Amino acid sequence: MSTIPRRKFLQLSAVAAAGVIVAPGREAHAGDLPHVTEDDPMAKAMKYTHDASTVDPASRNNPAPEQNCANCALIQGNDGDAWRPCSIFPGKAVAAAGWCSVWAPKA
Ligand code: SF4
Numbered sequence: 001m002s003t004i005p006r007r008k009f010l011q012l013s014a015v016a017a018a019g020v021i022v023a024p025g026r027e028a029h030a031g032d033l034p035h036v037t038e039d040d041p042m043a044k045a046m047k048y049t050h051d052a053s054t055v056d057p058a059s060r061n062n063p064a065p066e067q068n069c070a071n072c073a074l075i076q077g078n079d080g081d082a083w084r085p086c087s088i089f090p091g092k093a094v095a096a097a098g099w100c101s102v103w104a105p106k107a
Contacts (some may be wrong), residue, residue, distance in 0.1 A: 033093040052099035
């Protein structure tokens, strides 16, 4: 079972659903997408950073080690790409080496 708090999960689900509604039938390709910026309001709210190594592990909600966007359950796109779509940031690409506070382990 995920360790994402229920309220945050519901908020994030709404954000992800909005992304699907905005771009129905359009498959996201990281090369097409602008990169999310760290000063983006949504990125700030999610404590997103381009470099997961800058995050103090003690500050995370989930204690799992070696967290980054590339090994998060919410990442999309192709393994090995430096920038990839993420269901939390519809229409934008996140850094594979990045991290945010809703990181969740892949099943
Ligand atoms: Fe998206 Fe997961 Fe990276 Fe957060 S940690 S930006 S949810 S891929």
